[in-house]
Amino acid sequence: MPIFSKPKRPKAEDRTIARVAPRKLSFTAPASRDVFPELADALDTQENIMKSRAADVAARKLLQEEIAADKSPDVDPDVAALIGETPSEKAIKRQQVAELKRKELVAGSALEIIEKRIAAMQPKAERAVCVAVRPEADLRLAALCEALKAVDVAHAELNDLLLAVEAQGVSTDGLGQIRPHFLGGAQDPQRRIAGYLKEVREAGCAV
Template structure:
Protein backbone atom coordinates (compact mmCIF):
# COMPACT_ATOMS: atom_id res chain seq x y z
CA UNK A 1 0.00 0.00 0.00
CA UNK A 2 1.62 3.29 -1.04
CA UNK A 3 2.52 5.71 1.66
CA UNK A 4 2.16 9.37 0.85
CA UNK A 5 4.02 12.06 2.72
CA UNK A 6 1.36 14.52 3.68
CA UNK A 7 2.45 18.06 4.39
CA UNK A 8 0.97 19.03 7.76
CA UNK A 9 -1.52 21.83 7.56
CA UNK A 10 -0.41 25.05 9.13
CA UNK A 11 -2.50 25.90 12.16
CA UNK A 12 -4.36 29.20 11.89
CA UNK A 13 -2.78 32.00 13.89
CA UNK A 14 -5.02 32.51 16.91
CA UNK A 15 -3.34 35.76 17.79
CA UNK A 16 -5.39 38.90 17.09
CA UNK A 17 -4.42 40.69 13.91
CA UNK A 18 -2.16 43.66 14.43
CA UNK A 19 -3.94 46.88 13.65
CA UNK A 20 -1.85 49.80 12.52
CA UNK A 21 -2.31 52.85 14.75
CA UNK A 22 -4.57 55.52 13.32
CA UNK A 23 -2.62 58.48 11.99
CA UNK A 24 -4.26 61.53 13.48
CA UNK A 25 -4.12 65.01 12.01
CA UNK A 26 -3.53 66.54 15.44
CA UNK A 27 -1.21 65.72 18.32
CA UNK A 28 -2.45 66.67 21.78
CA UNK A 29 -0.20 67.39 24.72
CA UNK A 30 0.59 64.44 26.94
CA UNK A 31 -0.51 64.65 30.56
CA UNK A 32 3.09 65.17 31.68
CA UNK A 33 3.57 67.95 29.13
CA UNK A 34 0.39 69.66 30.22
CA UNK A 35 1.18 69.30 33.93
CA UNK A 36 4.92 68.82 34.63
CA UNK A 37 4.33 68.01 38.30
CA UNK A 38 2.25 65.01 37.21
CA UNK A 39 5.14 63.79 35.08
CA UNK A 40 7.51 64.15 38.02
CA UNK A 41 5.21 62.03 40.18
CA UNK A 42 4.96 59.39 37.45
CA UNK A 43 8.75 59.22 37.16
CA UNK A 44 9.11 59.02 40.94
CA UNK A 45 6.57 56.20 41.10
CA UNK A 46 8.36 54.20 38.40
CA UNK A 47 11.68 54.62 40.20
CA UNK A 48 10.20 53.39 43.49
CA UNK A 49 8.50 50.47 41.73
CA UNK A 50 11.84 49.43 40.22
CA UNK A 51 13.59 49.78 43.58
CA UNK A 52 10.92 47.68 45.31
CA UNK A 53 11.23 45.01 42.60
CA UNK A 54 14.97 44.83 43.31
CA UNK A 55 14.27 44.42 47.04
CA UNK A 56 11.79 41.62 46.33
CA UNK A 57 14.25 39.81 44.08
CA UNK A 58 17.03 40.06 46.67
CA UNK A 59 14.73 38.87 49.47
CA UNK A 60 13.54 35.85 47.53
CA UNK A 61 17.11 34.90 46.63
CA UNK A 62 18.16 35.13 50.28
CA UNK A 63 15.17 33.07 51.39
CA UNK A 64 16.20 30.31 48.98
CA UNK A 65 19.75 30.43 50.38
CA UNK A 66 18.47 30.32 53.97
CA UNK A 67 16.25 27.34 53.21
CA UNK A 68 19.19 25.45 51.71
CA UNK A 69 21.63 26.37 54.51
CA UNK A 70 21.88 23.60 57.10
CA UNK A 71 24.59 25.28 59.19
CA UNK A 72 24.10 26.35 62.79
CA UNK A 73 21.98 29.47 63.08
CA UNK A 74 23.41 31.88 65.67
CA UNK A 75 21.28 34.98 66.19
CA UNK A 76 23.09 38.32 66.68
CA UNK A 77 21.89 38.59 70.30
CA UNK A 78 23.19 35.11 71.11
CA UNK A 79 26.44 35.72 69.29
CA UNK A 80 26.98 38.92 71.32
CA UNK A 81 26.56 37.01 74.59
CA UNK A 82 29.09 34.34 73.67
CA UNK A 83 31.50 36.76 72.05
CA UNK A 84 31.17 35.46 68.54
CA UNK A 85 30.00 36.87 65.22
CA UNK A 86 26.44 36.02 64.19
CA UNK A 87 26.10 33.24 61.63
CA UNK A 88 25.79 34.03 57.95
CA UNK A 89 22.29 32.56 58.07
CA UNK A 90 21.31 34.92 60.88
CA UNK A 91 22.72 37.88 59.00
CA UNK A 92 20.69 36.87 55.95
CA UNK A 93 17.58 36.66 58.14
CA UNK A 94 18.23 40.19 59.33
CA UNK A 95 18.64 41.36 55.75
CA UNK A 96 15.36 39.63 54.78
CA UNK A 97 13.58 41.46 57.61
CA UNK A 98 15.09 44.77 56.49
CA UNK A 99 14.07 44.11 52.89
CA UNK A 100 10.50 43.36 53.99
CA UNK A 101 10.44 46.69 55.80
CA UNK A 102 11.77 48.51 52.73
CA UNK A 103 9.16 46.80 50.55
CA UNK A 104 6.38 47.94 52.87
CA UNK A 105 7.67 51.52 52.93
CA UNK A 106 7.93 51.53 49.12
CA UNK A 107 4.39 50.20 48.84
CA UNK A 108 3.09 53.01 51.04
CA UNK A 109 4.99 55.58 48.97
CA UNK A 110 3.62 54.16 45.71
CA UNK A 111 0.07 54.24 47.08
CA UNK A 112 0.48 57.87 48.13
CA UNK A 113 1.93 58.92 44.77
CA UNK A 114 -0.84 57.12 42.88
CA UNK A 115 -3.42 59.05 44.89
CA UNK A 116 -1.63 62.30 43.98
CA UNK A 117 -1.53 61.30 40.32
CA UNK A 118 -5.26 60.49 40.36
CA UNK A 119 -6.03 63.82 42.05
CA UNK A 120 -3.94 65.72 39.48
CA UNK A 121 -5.48 64.00 36.46
CA UNK A 122 -8.48 66.40 36.09
CA UNK A 123 -6.13 69.41 36.10
CA UNK A 124 -3.97 67.75 33.45
CA UNK A 125 -7.04 67.04 31.30
CA UNK A 126 -8.15 70.66 31.58
CA UNK A 127 -4.68 71.83 30.58
CA UNK A 128 -4.65 69.47 27.58
CA UNK A 129 -8.01 70.82 26.41
CA UNK A 130 -6.96 74.43 27.01
CA UNK A 131 -3.88 73.94 24.84
CA UNK A 132 -5.98 72.34 22.09
CA UNK A 133 -8.73 74.97 22.22
CA UNK A 134 -7.38 77.27 19.44
CA UNK A 135 -7.13 74.35 17.03
CA UNK A 136 -10.56 73.11 18.12
CA UNK A 137 -12.01 76.54 17.35
CA UNK A 138 -10.45 76.50 13.89
CA UNK A 139 -11.79 73.05 13.12
CA UNK A 140 -15.22 73.76 14.58
CA UNK A 141 -15.44 76.87 12.40
CA UNK A 142 -14.67 74.76 9.32
CA UNK A 143 -17.28 72.20 10.34
CA UNK A 144 -19.90 74.88 11.00
CA UNK A 145 -19.31 76.35 7.56
CA UNK A 146 -19.76 72.92 5.97
CA UNK A 147 -22.87 72.14 8.05
CA UNK A 148 -24.50 75.42 7.12
CA UNK A 149 -23.88 74.62 3.47
CA UNK A 150 -25.47 71.20 4.06
CA UNK A 151 -28.42 72.89 5.78
CA UNK A 152 -29.01 75.14 2.76
CA UNK A 153 -28.63 72.23 0.33
CA UNK A 154 -31.06 70.18 2.44
CA UNK A 155 -33.68 72.94 2.30
CA UNK A 156 -33.25 73.28 -1.47
CA UNK A 157 -33.62 69.53 -1.95
CA UNK A 158 -36.75 69.54 0.19
CA UNK A 159 -38.16 72.41 -1.92
CA UNK A 160 -37.75 70.16 -4.96
CA UNK A 161 -39.77 67.42 -3.24
CA UNK A 162 -42.47 69.91 -2.27
CA UNK A 163 -42.70 71.25 -5.83
CA UNK A 164 -43.18 67.73 -7.21
CA UNK A 165 -45.74 66.82 -4.56
CA UNK A 166 -47.62 70.11 -5.21
CA UNK A 167 -48.33 68.72 -8.68
CA UNK A 168 -49.88 65.64 -7.10
CA UNK A 169 -46.94 63.47 -8.12
CA UNK A 170 -44.95 61.07 -5.98
CA UNK A 171 -41.24 61.55 -5.48
CA UNK A 172 -40.66 57.78 -5.40
CA UNK A 173 -39.36 57.91 -8.95
CA UNK A 174 -36.30 59.77 -7.73
CA UNK A 175 -35.26 56.87 -5.51
CA UNK A 176 -34.56 57.03 -1.79
CA UNK A 177 -32.64 60.33 -1.65
CA UNK A 178 -34.28 61.99 1.36
CA UNK A 179 -31.64 62.48 4.09
CA UNK A 180 -33.87 61.44 6.98
CA UNK A 181 -30.86 61.45 9.34
CA UNK A 182 -30.86 65.26 9.10
CA UNK A 183 -34.46 65.54 10.38
CA UNK A 184 -36.99 67.93 8.80
CA UNK A 185 -35.07 70.78 7.11
CA UNK A 186 -37.50 73.43 8.42
CA UNK A 187 -37.72 72.09 11.97
CA UNK A 188 -36.09 74.54 14.46
CA UNK A 189 -34.99 71.47 16.43
CA UNK A 190 -33.39 69.72 13.45
CA UNK A 191 -30.07 68.03 14.17
CA UNK A 192 -27.77 70.59 12.59
CA UNK A 193 -29.56 73.44 14.37
CA UNK A 194 -29.33 71.54 17.67
CA UNK A 195 -25.62 70.91 17.20
CA UNK A 196 -24.96 74.57 16.46
CA UNK A 197 -26.85 75.45 19.62
CA UNK A 198 -24.68 73.04 21.61
CA UNK A 199 -21.53 74.60 20.14
CA UNK A 200 -22.69 78.04 21.23
CA UNK A 201 -23.39 76.67 24.71
CA UNK A 202 -19.82 75.34 24.81
CA UNK A 203 -18.49 78.83 24.16
CA UNK A 204 -17.73 78.59 20.45
CA UNK A 205 -18.44 81.55 18.19
CA UNK A 206 -21.00 80.21 15.73
Template structure:
Protein backbone atom coordinates (compact mmCIF):
# COMPACT_ATOMS: atom_id res chain seq x y z
CA UNK A 1 0.00 0.00 0.00
CA UNK A 2 1.45 3.34 -0.97
CA UNK A 3 2.23 5.71 1.84
CA UNK A 4 1.07 9.26 1.25
CA UNK A 5 2.85 12.02 2.99
CA UNK A 6 0.60 14.36 4.85
CA UNK A 7 0.39 17.76 3.28
CA UNK A 8 2.48 20.21 5.19
CA UNK A 9 0.52 22.99 6.77
CA UNK A 10 1.51 26.37 5.46
CA UNK A 11 3.44 28.43 7.90
CA UNK A 12 1.32 30.89 9.77
CA UNK A 13 1.32 34.16 7.93
CA UNK A 14 1.94 37.23 9.97
CA UNK A 15 -1.15 39.25 9.24
CA UNK A 16 -0.19 42.06 11.58
CA UNK A 17 -0.34 45.36 9.80
CA UNK A 18 3.00 47.08 9.85
CA UNK A 19 2.88 50.36 11.70
CA UNK A 20 3.64 53.26 9.45
CA UNK A 21 5.50 56.05 11.14
CA UNK A 22 3.86 59.42 10.50
CA UNK A 23 5.80 61.58 8.09
CA UNK A 24 7.91 64.18 9.84
CA UNK A 25 6.63 67.59 8.89
CA UNK A 26 9.01 70.03 7.27
CA UNK A 27 7.66 72.91 9.36
CA UNK A 28 6.80 73.35 13.03
CA UNK A 29 4.09 75.86 13.83
CA UNK A 30 4.20 77.97 16.96
CA UNK A 31 2.33 76.23 19.84
CA UNK A 32 -0.76 78.14 21.07
CA UNK A 33 0.72 78.63 24.55
CA UNK A 34 3.80 80.24 23.03
CA UNK A 35 1.81 82.34 20.60
CA UNK A 36 -0.28 83.67 23.48
CA UNK A 37 1.51 83.28 26.87
CA UNK A 38 -1.66 84.20 28.80
CA UNK A 39 -3.32 81.12 27.28
CA UNK A 40 -0.48 78.91 28.50
CA UNK A 41 -0.77 80.37 31.99
CA UNK A 42 -4.50 79.62 32.09
CA UNK A 43 -3.92 76.07 30.85
CA UNK A 44 -1.31 75.49 33.57
CA UNK A 45 -3.60 76.98 36.19
CA UNK A 46 -6.48 74.77 35.05
CA UNK A 47 -4.26 71.66 35.21
CA UNK A 48 -3.18 72.56 38.76
CA UNK A 49 -6.78 73.05 39.90
CA UNK A 50 -7.78 69.76 38.26
CA UNK A 51 -5.05 68.03 40.26
CA UNK A 52 -6.15 69.74 43.49
CA UNK A 53 -9.77 68.77 42.93
CA UNK A 54 -8.78 65.17 42.26
CA UNK A 55 -6.90 65.17 45.58
CA UNK A 56 -9.96 66.58 47.38
CA UNK A 57 -12.17 63.87 45.90
CA UNK A 58 -9.74 61.10 46.84
CA UNK A 59 -9.43 62.36 50.43
CA UNK A 60 -13.20 62.77 50.82
CA UNK A 61 -13.92 59.27 49.56
CA UNK A 62 -11.31 57.77 51.87
CA UNK A 63 -12.78 59.64 54.86
CA UNK A 64 -16.30 58.50 53.97
CA UNK A 65 -15.14 54.89 54.00
CA UNK A 66 -13.51 55.45 57.41
CA UNK A 67 -16.65 57.11 58.79
CA UNK A 68 -18.80 54.24 57.55
CA UNK A 69 -16.51 51.72 59.23
CA UNK A 70 -16.28 53.69 62.51
CA UNK A 71 -18.97 52.43 64.93
CA UNK A 72 -17.96 54.70 67.81
CA UNK A 73 -20.25 57.36 69.28
CA UNK A 74 -20.48 60.43 67.08
CA UNK A 75 -20.18 63.60 69.18
CA UNK A 76 -20.77 66.75 67.13
CA UNK A 77 -18.67 69.85 67.98
CA UNK A 78 -21.72 71.74 69.32
CA UNK A 79 -22.64 68.85 71.60
CA UNK A 80 -19.04 68.38 72.69
CA UNK A 81 -18.84 72.05 73.70
CA UNK A 82 -21.96 71.76 75.85
CA UNK A 83 -20.69 68.72 77.72
CA UNK A 84 -17.15 69.98 77.99
CA UNK A 85 -15.58 67.30 75.85
CA UNK A 86 -13.66 67.22 72.57
CA UNK A 87 -15.58 66.38 69.39
CA UNK A 88 -15.32 62.76 68.29
CA UNK A 89 -12.86 61.76 65.60
CA UNK A 90 -15.82 60.77 63.45
CA UNK A 91 -17.33 64.26 63.84
CA UNK A 92 -14.05 65.87 62.84
CA UNK A 93 -13.95 63.68 59.76
CA UNK A 94 -17.50 64.71 58.86
CA UNK A 95 -16.47 68.34 59.13
CA UNK A 96 -13.52 67.66 56.86
CA UNK A 97 -15.78 65.89 54.35
CA UNK A 98 -18.08 68.91 54.27
CA UNK A 99 -15.09 71.21 53.80
CA UNK A 100 -13.75 69.03 50.99
CA UNK A 101 -17.14 69.11 49.24
CA UNK A 102 -17.09 72.90 49.40
CA UNK A 103 -13.53 72.98 48.04
CA UNK A 104 -14.52 70.63 45.18
CA UNK A 105 -17.39 72.96 44.26
CA UNK A 106 -15.16 76.05 44.32
CA UNK A 107 -12.52 74.25 42.21
CA UNK A 108 -15.18 73.24 39.69
CA UNK A 109 -16.39 76.84 39.41
CA UNK A 110 -12.80 78.04 38.91
CA UNK A 111 -12.20 75.43 36.18
CA UNK A 112 -15.39 76.47 34.40
CA UNK A 113 -14.34 80.13 34.45
CA UNK A 114 -10.82 79.36 33.21
CA UNK A 115 -12.18 77.18 30.40
CA UNK A 116 -14.34 80.08 29.23
CA UNK A 117 -11.26 82.31 29.20
CA UNK A 118 -9.30 79.67 27.28
CA UNK A 119 -12.09 79.35 24.70
CA UNK A 120 -12.18 83.14 24.29
CA UNK A 121 -8.40 83.28 23.86
CA UNK A 122 -8.22 80.52 21.24
CA UNK A 123 -9.05 82.79 18.26
CA UNK A 124 -6.32 85.22 19.34
CA UNK A 125 -3.80 82.39 19.58
CA UNK A 126 -4.83 81.06 16.17
CA UNK A 127 -4.30 84.47 14.57
CA UNK A 128 -0.91 84.78 16.27
CA UNK A 129 0.14 81.32 15.04
CA UNK A 130 -0.87 82.12 11.46
CA UNK A 131 0.85 85.51 11.61
CA UNK A 132 4.08 83.85 12.75
CA UNK A 133 3.84 81.27 9.95
CA UNK A 134 2.96 83.80 7.23
CA UNK A 135 6.53 84.47 5.99
CA UNK A 136 7.18 80.75 5.53
CA UNK A 137 3.76 80.33 3.92
CA UNK A 138 4.56 83.09 1.43
CA UNK A 139 7.82 81.36 0.51
CA UNK A 140 6.16 77.98 0.00
CA UNK A 141 3.18 79.41 -1.86
CA UNK A 142 5.59 81.19 -4.22
CA UNK A 143 7.35 77.88 -4.91
CA UNK A 144 4.02 76.17 -5.57
CA UNK A 145 2.82 78.95 -7.86
CA UNK A 146 6.02 78.70 -9.87
CA UNK A 147 5.52 74.95 -10.25
CA UNK A 148 1.86 75.40 -11.21
CA UNK A 149 2.76 77.98 -13.84
CA UNK A 150 5.15 75.44 -15.34
CA UNK A 151 2.34 72.85 -15.31
CA UNK A 152 -0.02 75.35 -16.93
CA UNK A 153 2.50 76.08 -19.69
CA UNK A 154 3.14 72.38 -20.29
CA UNK A 155 -0.63 71.80 -20.35
CA UNK A 156 -0.99 74.45 -23.05
CA UNK A 157 1.75 72.89 -25.17
CA UNK A 158 0.12 69.47 -24.88
CA UNK A 159 -3.22 70.99 -25.77
CA UNK A 160 -1.65 72.65 -28.84
CA UNK A 161 -0.37 69.27 -29.99
CA UNK A 162 -3.80 67.68 -29.66
CA UNK A 163 -5.45 70.59 -31.48
CA UNK A 164 -2.88 70.36 -34.31
CA UNK A 165 -3.71 66.68 -34.83
CA UNK A 166 -7.45 67.31 -34.73
CA UNK A 167 -7.00 70.19 -37.24
CA UNK A 168 -6.03 67.51 -39.75
CA UNK A 169 -9.36 65.79 -39.23
CA UNK A 170 -7.73 63.07 -37.15
CA UNK A 171 -8.66 61.93 -33.65
CA UNK A 172 -5.89 62.29 -31.12
CA UNK A 173 -7.24 59.18 -29.39
CA UNK A 174 -4.52 57.16 -31.07
CA UNK A 175 -2.05 58.71 -28.64
CA UNK A 176 -3.89 57.15 -25.71
CA UNK A 177 -5.51 58.99 -22.80
CA UNK A 178 -3.05 61.85 -22.40
CA UNK A 179 -5.36 64.79 -21.65
CA UNK A 180 -5.13 65.79 -17.96
CA UNK A 181 -8.85 66.19 -17.41
CA UNK A 182 -8.33 66.78 -13.69
CA UNK A 183 -6.79 70.18 -14.58
CA UNK A 184 -9.83 71.32 -16.54
CA UNK A 185 -9.87 72.73 -20.06
CA UNK A 186 -6.70 74.73 -20.76
CA UNK A 187 -8.77 77.41 -22.51
CA UNK A 188 -11.16 77.77 -19.58
CA UNK A 189 -10.41 80.89 -17.49
CA UNK A 190 -11.97 79.05 -14.53
CA UNK A 191 -9.74 75.99 -14.80
CA UNK A 192 -8.42 74.65 -11.49
CA UNK A 193 -4.98 76.28 -11.57
CA UNK A 194 -6.42 79.65 -12.57
CA UNK A 195 -9.05 79.46 -9.83
CA UNK A 196 -6.47 78.49 -7.22
CA UNK A 197 -4.14 81.36 -8.10
CA UNK A 198 -7.14 83.71 -8.00
CA UNK A 199 -7.89 82.52 -4.45
CA UNK A 200 -4.26 83.06 -3.49
CA UNK A 201 -4.37 86.64 -4.71
CA UNK A 202 -7.55 87.14 -2.70
CA UNK A 203 -5.67 85.97 0.39
CA UNK A 204 -2.93 88.52 -0.23
CA UNK A 205 -0.29 86.28 -1.85
CA UNK A 206 1.65 87.03 -5.02
CA UNK A 207 0.30 84.66 -7.63
Protein backbone atom coordinates (compact mmCIF):
# COMPACT_ATOMS: atom_id res chain seq x y z
CA MET A 1 0.00 0.00 0.00
CA PRO A 2 1.61 3.29 -1.05
CA ILE A 3 2.49 5.73 1.67
CA PHE A 4 1.85 9.32 0.75
CA SER A 5 3.84 11.94 2.59
CA LYS A 6 1.89 14.92 3.81
CA PRO A 7 2.79 18.13 2.05
CA LYS A 8 4.77 20.48 4.26
CA ARG A 9 2.95 23.59 5.27
CA PRO A 10 4.75 26.75 4.34
CA LYS A 11 6.13 28.62 7.30
CA ALA A 12 3.95 31.47 8.39
CA GLU A 13 5.32 34.82 7.36
CA ASP A 14 6.90 36.63 10.24
CA ARG A 15 4.97 39.87 10.46
CA THR A 16 6.77 41.08 13.55
CA ILE A 17 7.79 44.68 13.06
CA ALA A 18 11.48 45.08 13.70
CA ARG A 19 12.15 47.53 16.47
CA VAL A 20 14.46 50.28 15.36
CA ALA A 21 16.42 51.96 18.09
CA PRO A 22 15.85 55.72 18.12
CA ARG A 23 18.69 57.66 16.57
CA LYS A 24 21.01 59.16 19.14
CA LEU A 25 20.98 62.91 18.70
CA SER A 26 24.27 64.75 18.40
CA PHE A 27 23.03 67.57 20.61
CA THR A 28 20.99 67.81 23.79
CA ALA A 29 18.98 70.99 24.23
CA PRO A 30 18.36 72.26 27.76
CA ALA A 31 14.92 71.73 29.22
CA SER A 32 12.70 74.78 29.59
CA ARG A 33 12.86 74.53 33.36
CA ASP A 34 16.68 74.56 33.27
CA VAL A 35 16.84 77.99 31.61
CA PHE A 36 13.76 79.57 33.17
CA PRO A 37 13.85 79.35 37.00
CA GLU A 38 10.30 80.66 37.44
CA LEU A 39 8.98 77.76 35.39
CA ALA A 40 11.06 75.30 37.40
CA ASP A 41 9.55 76.62 40.66
CA ALA A 42 6.02 76.38 39.25
CA LEU A 43 6.59 72.82 38.00
CA ASP A 44 8.03 71.76 41.36
CA THR A 45 5.04 73.25 43.15
CA GLN A 46 2.69 71.47 40.77
CA GLU A 47 4.43 68.14 41.33
CA ASN A 48 4.35 68.52 45.12
CA ILE A 49 0.64 69.37 45.13
CA MET A 50 -0.15 66.43 42.86
CA LYS A 51 1.79 64.04 45.11
CA SER A 52 0.06 65.38 48.22
CA ARG A 53 -3.36 65.11 46.58
CA ALA A 54 -2.64 61.55 45.42
CA ALA A 55 -1.74 60.60 48.99
CA ASP A 56 -4.95 62.20 50.30
CA VAL A 57 -7.03 60.34 47.70
CA ALA A 58 -5.43 57.03 48.65
CA ALA A 59 -6.01 57.69 52.37
CA ARG A 60 -9.64 58.68 51.74
CA LYS A 61 -10.37 55.56 49.73
CA LEU A 62 -8.84 53.36 52.42
CA LEU A 63 -10.96 55.04 55.11
CA GLN A 64 -14.09 54.65 52.99
CA GLU A 65 -13.36 50.95 52.58
CA GLU A 66 -12.90 50.59 56.34
CA ILE A 67 -16.16 52.46 57.01
CA ALA A 68 -18.06 50.24 54.56
CA ALA A 69 -16.69 47.12 56.26
CA ASP A 70 -17.45 48.39 59.78
CA LYS A 71 -20.93 47.21 60.86
CA SER A 72 -20.83 48.82 64.30
CA PRO A 73 -23.31 51.59 65.25
CA ASP A 74 -22.43 54.99 63.85
CA VAL A 75 -22.91 57.82 66.36
CA ASP A 76 -22.36 61.38 65.17
CA PRO A 77 -19.66 63.15 67.23
CA ASP A 78 -22.01 66.02 68.12
CA VAL A 79 -24.65 63.55 69.28
CA ALA A 80 -22.07 61.61 71.27
CA ALA A 81 -20.98 64.83 72.98
CA LEU A 82 -24.55 65.63 74.02
CA ILE A 83 -25.05 62.24 75.62
CA GLY A 84 -21.63 62.26 77.21
CA GLU A 85 -20.09 59.51 75.09
CA THR A 86 -16.95 59.21 73.03
CA PRO A 87 -17.54 59.42 69.26
CA SER A 88 -17.43 56.08 67.53
CA GLU A 89 -14.39 55.17 65.48
CA LYS A 90 -16.57 55.06 62.38
CA ALA A 91 -17.77 58.61 63.03
CA ILE A 92 -14.21 59.83 63.45
CA LYS A 93 -13.29 58.21 60.16
CA ARG A 94 -16.19 59.96 58.46
CA GLN A 95 -14.85 63.25 59.74
CA GLN A 96 -11.43 62.36 58.36
CA VAL A 97 -12.98 61.50 55.00
CA ALA A 98 -14.74 64.85 54.90
CA GLU A 99 -11.50 66.68 55.69
CA LEU A 100 -9.60 64.75 53.00
CA LYS A 101 -12.28 65.62 50.45
CA ARG A 102 -11.93 69.28 51.41
CA LYS A 103 -8.15 69.08 50.94
CA GLU A 104 -8.63 67.45 47.53
CA LEU A 105 -10.86 70.32 46.41
CA VAL A 106 -8.35 72.89 47.64
CA ALA A 107 -5.53 71.07 45.85
CA GLY A 108 -7.59 70.94 42.65
CA SER A 109 -8.15 74.71 42.78
CA ALA A 110 -4.46 75.30 43.43
CA LEU A 111 -3.50 73.08 40.48
CA GLU A 112 -5.79 75.04 38.16
CA ILE A 113 -3.99 78.26 39.11
CA ILE A 114 -0.54 76.68 38.74
CA GLU A 115 -1.41 75.17 35.35
CA LYS A 116 -2.50 78.58 34.04
CA ARG A 117 0.73 80.14 35.28
CA ILE A 118 2.80 77.40 33.65
CA ALA A 119 0.95 77.88 30.35
CA ALA A 120 1.62 81.63 30.54
CA MET A 121 5.33 81.02 31.17
CA GLN A 122 5.84 78.56 28.33
CA PRO A 123 6.41 81.12 25.52
CA LYS A 124 9.12 82.93 27.53
CA ALA A 125 10.68 79.62 28.56
CA GLU A 126 10.79 78.42 24.95
CA ARG A 127 12.46 81.65 23.87
CA ALA A 128 15.01 81.16 26.63
CA VAL A 129 15.79 77.68 25.28
CA CYS A 130 16.30 79.12 21.79
CA VAL A 131 18.63 81.79 23.20
CA ALA A 132 20.64 79.09 24.98
CA VAL A 133 21.10 76.96 21.86
CA ARG A 134 21.61 79.87 19.43
CA PRO A 135 25.46 79.68 19.39
CA GLU A 136 25.44 75.98 18.50
CA ALA A 137 22.61 76.52 16.02
CA ASP A 138 24.64 79.23 14.27
CA LEU A 139 27.66 76.94 14.01
CA ARG A 140 25.64 74.08 12.54
CA LEU A 141 23.71 76.34 10.21
CA ALA A 142 26.95 77.83 8.91
CA ALA A 143 28.32 74.33 8.27
CA LEU A 144 25.15 73.36 6.41
CA CYS A 145 25.21 76.50 4.28
CA GLU A 146 28.85 75.97 3.35
CA ALA A 147 28.05 72.39 2.34
CA LEU A 148 25.08 73.58 0.28
CA LYS A 149 27.22 76.18 -1.47
CA ALA A 150 29.66 73.42 -2.41
CA VAL A 151 26.75 71.33 -3.72
CA ASP A 152 25.53 74.34 -5.70
CA VAL A 153 28.95 74.74 -7.33
CA ALA A 154 29.19 71.01 -8.07
CA HIS A 155 25.69 71.10 -9.55
CA ALA A 156 26.66 73.96 -11.87
CA GLU A 157 29.83 72.14 -12.94
CA LEU A 158 27.89 68.95 -13.71
CA ASN A 159 25.40 70.99 -15.67
CA ASP A 160 28.27 72.56 -17.66
CA LEU A 161 29.46 69.08 -18.61
CA LEU A 162 26.02 68.03 -19.77
CA LEU A 163 25.66 71.22 -21.81
CA ALA A 164 29.05 70.61 -23.38
CA VAL A 165 27.97 67.13 -24.46
CA GLU A 166 24.71 68.44 -25.90
CA ALA A 167 26.63 71.18 -27.72
CA GLN A 168 28.22 68.41 -29.76
CA GLY A 169 24.78 67.21 -30.80
CA VAL A 170 25.03 64.21 -28.48
CA SER A 171 22.23 63.09 -26.17
CA THR A 172 23.19 62.79 -22.53
CA ASP A 173 20.86 59.81 -22.12
CA GLY A 174 23.86 57.52 -22.44
CA LEU A 175 25.16 58.87 -19.15
CA GLY A 176 22.08 57.65 -17.32
CA GLN A 177 19.75 59.60 -15.08
CA ILE A 178 22.34 61.79 -13.40
CA ARG A 179 20.61 65.15 -13.47
CA PRO A 180 19.66 66.19 -9.88
CA HIS A 181 16.22 67.47 -10.82
CA PHE A 182 15.28 67.90 -7.16
CA LEU A 183 17.74 70.82 -6.97
CA GLY A 184 16.03 72.73 -9.76
CA GLY A 185 17.82 74.26 -12.72
CA ALA A 186 21.54 74.89 -12.13
CA GLN A 187 21.30 78.46 -13.39
CA ASP A 188 17.77 79.17 -12.14
CA PRO A 189 17.76 82.04 -9.61
CA GLN A 190 14.85 80.26 -7.89
CA ARG A 191 16.68 76.94 -7.53
CA ARG A 192 16.18 75.32 -4.14
CA ILE A 193 19.61 75.86 -2.67
CA ALA A 194 19.67 79.52 -3.69
CA GLY A 195 16.17 79.96 -2.29
CA TYR A 196 17.10 78.40 1.04
CA LEU A 197 20.27 80.47 1.39
CA LYS A 198 18.22 83.59 0.66
CA GLU A 199 15.73 82.67 3.39
CA VAL A 200 18.56 82.13 5.86
CA ARG A 201 20.08 85.52 5.06
CA GLU A 202 16.69 87.24 5.36
CA ALA A 203 16.34 85.60 8.81
CA GLY A 204 19.41 87.58 9.87
CA CYS A 205 22.04 84.84 9.59
CA ALA A 206 25.40 85.67 8.02
CA VAL A 207 25.97 82.97 5.40
